[in-house]
Amino acid sequence: MARKRKADHETAIAGALELFWQKGYAGASTREIEEKTGLTRFTLQTAYGGKEKFFLETLDTYLDNAEARHFPDPARFTLDDLAEWFEGIASEEKIPRVQDAGCLAFNSISQFERTDPDVNARIERYLATLEDRFAAILLRAEEEGEVSLPLGAAASAQVLMGLLLGLHSVIKARTDDGMARSYAASAAGLLRSWRRAA
Structure with a gap:
């Protein structure tokens, strides 16, 4: 039973x-x-x-699944992996259909207008965990001499969070996939520009 x-x-x-x-x-x-x-x-x-x-x-089920299966892994992600992760969000295989709403987590940010404490707590944890993973990947790359980060790993991770929020807004607002792919490619290009010259 x-x-x-x-x-x-x-x-x-x-x-x-x-x-x-x-x-x-x-x-x-x-x-x-x-x-x-x-x-x-x-x-x-x-x-x-x-x-x-x-x-x-x-929403808890969605967020737990996203963290376990789709968040970048600080233990193994390189700078290129992270750039490809951004590109993958707008890829043909992963991008939601134009008529669909998009990412449930990011939609919840706008739908509840930050007035619901239960939703706020979940989204803040989700975003903080993702930002921490970005920072850990960038810090390791910096320590290994792979990248040069004038702003430092923590601030650069915040920049990436802004780009990610923007990308999901573009995905939700788009009328075709080209704009979202272009935005994702620009985010990936910024990441790759941080690579230290050989």
């Missing part, structure tokens, strides 16, 4: 991820949540505490 409940929960979260990713929190109606997840309105309220708490659980 416990195994079935876990399967039902995982199915519900998977359906919610797709729905919230496509429509965002505000754009997803309770009826659509029911249809996409198989949950009843009663179960949504009693098991999850309502739409917002269910969204938070879905």
Whole structure:
């Protein structure tokens, strides 16, 4: 019985991820949540505490998965790896369709307008973890003499965070993929420009 409940929960979260990713929190109606997840309105309220708490659980799943599977790895990433990671975000294989909403984490920043403390805490942790990984990769590259960073690793990581936020904004606002790819290529070009001349 416990195994079935876990399967039902995982199915519900998977359906919610797709729905919230496509429509965002505000754009997803309770009826659509029911249809996409198989949950009843009663179960949504009693098991999850309502739409917002269910969204938070879905967002937690999304963020944990992103950190585990998609964040750059400081232990093995080189400068080129990080540049390619930026390019990969706008690649044909990974870029969301124009009609889709884009990254759930970055969409949540704008949709909740920084007024929800529960969403804020999750997004701030997500961004801080990503920035720390950028800084660790750059610091190691600097210590190994691979790069020259006039601003230092920490400030350069903040620059990369700004570029990443901009890239996701371009992805969300675009009418075609070319603009996003050009932006990603520029971010990658900046990274490669930090390489110390041989």
